[in-house]
Amino acid sequence: MERLLILDGNSLMNRAFYAIPALNNSEGLNTNAIYGFINMLFKMKEELKPDYIVTTFDKKAPTFRHKEYKDYKAGRKKMPPELAEQFPVVKELLEKLAINIFEIEGFEADDLIGTLAYFSRDKGIEVYIITGDKDALQLADDNIKIVINKKGMTEKEIYDKDRMLSDYGVTPKQFIDVKGLMGDSSDNIPGVPGIGEKTALKLIKEYGSVENVLMNIENLSGKKMKENLIEYREQAVFSKKLATIITDVPIEIDLEAIKSKESFDVKAVRDTFQKLEFKSLISKLPMAEEDIKASIDVEYTIVDTLEDLQKLASSIKDTMHILFENENENVYSKSDIRKIYLNLKDKNYVIDYNKVFIENSEETIKILKTVLEDKNIEKIIHSAKIPYTILGKLGISLKGLIFDTKIAAYLIDPSKSEYDLKGLIGDILNIDISDEDELIKVKEVQCLKEIYKNLSEKIKSLNMEELFYTVEEPLIEVLSAMEKRGFKIDKVKLTELGEQFSEKIQQTQDEIYGISGEEFNISSPKQLGKILFEKLDLPVIKKTKTGYSTNAEVLEKLRDKHPIIDKITYFRQLTKLYSTYVEGLKNVIDVDDKIHSSFNQTVTTTGRLSSTEPNLQNIPIKHEMGREIRKVFVADDDESVILSGDYSQIELRVLAHIADDENLINAFKHHSDIHTKTASEVFNVPIEEVTPLMRSNAKAVNFGIVYGIGDFSLAQDLKITKSKAKEYIDTYFERYPNVKKYLEDIVVKAKEDKYVTTILNRRRYIPEINARNKMVASFGKRLAMNTPIQGSAADIIKLAMVKVYEKLREENLKSTIILQVHDELILNVYKDELDQVKELVKNEMENAIVLKVPLEVDINIGKTWYEAK
Incomplete structure (x- = not known):
């Protein structure tokens, strides 16, 4: 027997959209519904091997049901734009796959499905209808199978006439009567108030139809139900009519035209899959x-x-x-x-x-x-x-x-x-x-x-x-x-440093044991959890499947609850530094006593460089023991020194340039200490009265603005109230209004374009900004605010590297760049070239690009990286 496969386009797209987590291609197009739909199509084609295949879609125009009942589907939530934008793409794909689409004004996709199904059944063709909508169950027959998607797009149930009787106790046709009594909230079909699915099924099993139920109201039990059936009898009959799928829509059906075709434009489909970034689906194409x-x-x-x-x-x-x-x-x-x-x-x-x-x-x-x-x-x-x-x-x-x-x-x-x-x-x-x-x-x-x-x-x-x-x-x-x-390594110093770390780790471990009153494995979350939350009775912040969480976030919330917390945090920092940068460095020192790190251009989405084997850009310097590691990085020999050229506040300067904020630009043009100046303005005190704490808080505001920080996060960072943090931010924006305008405008533009660019037109796609999930969308907004700033800073340091390198070569100097870390260039400089290289580096870095504000570079010299910083 030949077989027809009918796909309920709207239903399957809708189900896929809500079942599959948000997917986007690099251009920001939402693709989860398309992916789910096409994946289901391929799966069903493979399983059923149909001789004919069609897809039906609803048209936007009102149907005959809307004309008969103006509230039909009223109140239904409007289709999200993230889903709506996927329909044209899936239709285009179906066309390329040589699969016919049926859609006609005045009728719903269900009516087209019913018409196609009955026509084909009468021609002796077995029909499979793939849908997520139970409305189609009324079409089930010996040769019409309804495949209902369950649990997203991964599971399905197949119904024919026998299965309907087995599961529901009514025939497929009687399922329409059930709908007439119970109504359907998704389509706003009213039904009879007070009658749900269970009652409706019971009544139709006993009386066979809505009409027979209404003829036997006096025989029913339940006073309220009888009253409702009497009051809403016409509504029940009308609801049944609304729920009935039409099976004779006036459409021409040419079986030859809807034959399943193995030959289609594979290249066109593959091109579209590549654009959508459906790698797993590409592999399924011939x-x-x-x-x-x-x-x-x-x-x-x-x-x-x-x-x-x-x-x-x-x-x-x-x-x-x-x-x-x-x-x-x-x-x-x-x-x-x-x-x-x-x-x-x-x-x-x-x-x-x-x-x-x-x-x-x-x-x-x-x-x-x-x-x-x-x-x-x-x-x-x-x-x-x-x-x-x-x-x-x-x-x-x-x-x-x-x-x-x-x-x-x-x-x-x-x-x-x-x-x-x-x-x-x-x-x-x-x-x-x-x-x-x-x-x-x-x-x-x-x-x-x-x-x-x-x-x-x-x-x-x-x-x-x-x-x-x-x-x-x-x-x-x-x-x-x-x-x-x-980069040359002082192996003797590295060994000494390892001994210092070992002593510090042992000392800190002993202090933790002293406070806790027993020895345990501090690196074991399970054992540490028992000490903190059972023995010391500290408040439980978070639990995991395996017990108590003791991650950094939890420890931070417990800092003021017990002195052991700071000790544990310090222990973790020391052990990580020791394993990663003491023992770790020993394993990658080459025969020339140098570390030859690999520098990568194609890793970060912001345009920043990264380094691996080892990663020299992540050596923590917030704590003295972290800074100590830089002492093992030394100049090549006695005839050379380490030079550091470090951009001063480059991201804030880029912000001033991009936002074109007059006050911020003037601050940099007059070489003001931007953090002190911000503190003076935010806290409304004269510059000479700005305290170190005020400056520190203003610095947090300055850099927080660059990263799209909100009042909640700033309050946490500064350990102040949310209202006070909001006051700081509001005051900042009053002083720098164009910064606020830039941040607002870039978010709007990113939502439209789905990407942002840097000064040199580096592009980063931000599909997250249009996500349905508020947390994801909020993350996208922060990316939109920060990427043009951070990315432009990355472009500038890269351009500076090229200019410094070319100038060193042009002047036949032996001195060379050996490392780049964030906004800093590190060079090994020969002493007899030092004055020349200092001037060269400062000049090339400060003039790498022309901004509305001056770029400033701090130059430092030393025998080690530590001294040069």
Whole structure:
């Protein structure tokens, strides 16, 4: 028997929207309903293998039911805009999947479903109706199955005539009578007051129909029910009529036109899935014919002799698309080239570097230098920092890089966790390259040209050319140079520091044992919980499945309740510092007594750099023991020192520029201490009467404003009342009205655009800002306020790094940048270049970009990072 699958579009979209947590693509489009609907469609197609398939939708125009009963569906909550925006997309997808859509003015989707179902049943076709609406149960028959989604989109129940009798004790047709008596609040069908589903089912089981119930009112028990049935008898009959699905809507049904088609525009569907970022659904699509050809049609030449390498090198005059295969890419000293993959004029080459190198290492490097150091030969590379670094170890200075596809992909969408080339090829070119494919790198390098074309056009269309070509791409070489140079470690001092930490940890542990009266594992939340909340009887703040919570938030709330709390907090800080930055650093010191951290451009959504193996940007400096760690980072030798160039209050200066606030701009132009000035204005005292506490509180307000802080959070930070915190913020905004206007305007703009930009047009998508969940939406608002400020500061420090690096090279100086931490540049400077470098760093950093306020940089010198800070 042939089979028809009918999808109740509105019902399934609505159910998916509320069942699946909020999903957004990087452009901010809500996608949870689309995802749930399409996933259900694929699942049901796979399970039922239908011969015919259609989807029905409601039209916005009133139906005949609205005309007969003006209150029909009155009071129903308006469709959320987050759901409404998904309907056009799902309809577009259905069209691309070659699935017919039925919708007609004057009738509901239910009526179309009923008409299609009866028509098909009468043609001897088995019908499956997929819906989340029990109204459709009245259509159940021997050959009409109603599939009701339950528990979101994951579980379902299938009803036919027998199942209806079994579960409800009434026939599908009698289910209409049940609705007539009980009504339906979702559709505003009135029914009879006082009669719910249980009573309605009982009455219809006994009397068979609404009409028969009304003819037997005198035989019923229950005075109030009898009175209501008499008073509302016409309403009961009318409600039944409203609840009845029409099965003869005047539509033409062409079975040939609604046949389930295995052949559809796979590429168009895949493109839409990629735009929606439905990776799991992409894998369920058949591979398009052109994809199959592209994924297997590769030819290449192996270059594994010195003679072949020389011949190839001498022939290269045009753009190179180049990939490097290397070992241990995150371990500087062990990272070496294995193979080099080239695409030149649509021809692929695989250079077996190891084999050629063994044949003649000096000549191999010499040949590679002629090509890789030729700036006139343009290079397009994916993730160029790695080859910059490993080639640098061979004495090869890579030149001529015109495009790094990894950096470009990151700028276009900074929210992704990965930017691997294989993934980009799948997303952009619809080509699936298997991880097990031995030709994976050949295929990747062959596709690199098209990836470059696509990404370069997007960079241009998003107005990111300045950001990409003058900041991010030149920065690759700077970061590589920093990684190669490394930061010298005083191993003797590190050992001494480890001993100091061990003593402090032991001392603090003993103090905790003394206070608690017994020894226990302080690092065990379970044991610590028993001490705090049972033995010491402290108030329980939060419980978990395994017992008491003893996290940092809980300890903070208990600080004033018992002296043991500060000791535990200090113990945790010490043990973390010891394991991460004492023992941890010992494990990553290289043979040259340096740490070669990896600097990453494609990790943070704000544009800030990050460092790994180890992370040198997270060394805590709020406590003296944390600052002590900086003492082990030292200058290269006795002939050099550490120089720190630190931007002063850069985020507040960026805020003044973006908000164009005259008072804030003037404060910076007159080189005022911004925190003291703010304190004077917020607390309404003369500047000379501002106390250190006032300044500290004003500083919290200044930086809190940048992060979109509210009165509740500020009150917690400053340990003051919420009303006092609100007073501080209100006073601040009175003094700096354009700051307030900027914060309000940027939120409105972010809601419309679903993204915000920095001064240099770095883009960050903020789908959270339109979330239904208030906490998520509030988080989105804070992101909208802060990202243009924090992101612009990140852009400026990156631009400064590039300018300082280029100036050092231009003046042939030996001094080099070795680290960047937030708003600070760290250099190893030779003493005979110190005056020149101090001036150079200050000048390049302060003039990296022109703002409405001056940028100021503090320069500090020392033998160690600690002294230079």
